[in-house]
Amino acid sequence: MAIEVTINELATAIEHGGFVLDVRENDEWAEGHVPQAHHIPMNQVSEHLDKLDDGARIFVICRSGKRSMAVADYLAEAGFDVVSVAGGTLDWVASGRELSFSESL
Numbered sequence: 001m002a003i004e005v006t007i008n009e010l011a012t013a014i015e016h017g018g019f020v021l022d023v024r025e026n027d028e029w030a031e032g033h034v035p036q037a038h039h040i041p042m043n044q045v046s047e048h049l050d051k052l053d054d055g056a057r058i059f060v061i062c063r064s065g066k067r068s069m070a071v072a073d074y075l076a077e078a079g080f081d082v083v084s085v086a087g088g089t090l091d092w093v094a095s096g097r098e099l100s101f102s103e104s105l
Helices: 007-015 026-030 042-047 066-077 088-094
Strands: 003-005 019-022 058-061 082-085
Touching (some): 003 007, 007 058, 007 088, 042 066, 058 066, 082 088
Parallel strands (some): 003 082, 019 058, 058 082
């Protein structure tokens, strides 16, 4: 089972160029996402493993943390260095941090 990290740990990782994977659906992504995040909806992750950075830790985020944990578990089994972001985008917003608006991967 993948481990979870906090929003603060995610923010630090982003400051250092961490790879963030947002696995929410397209409509959720369009409403705003963590800056620098890459977007692959949960049900498409297995088809796009080649777009993931397999040389560094992957921070998986969703809305609240449930989908990100499922994807993190899947990616960990596939050999990736991966963690799930506890509380997801909801906690990111609740912490007062800004969202970005950009295109998907």
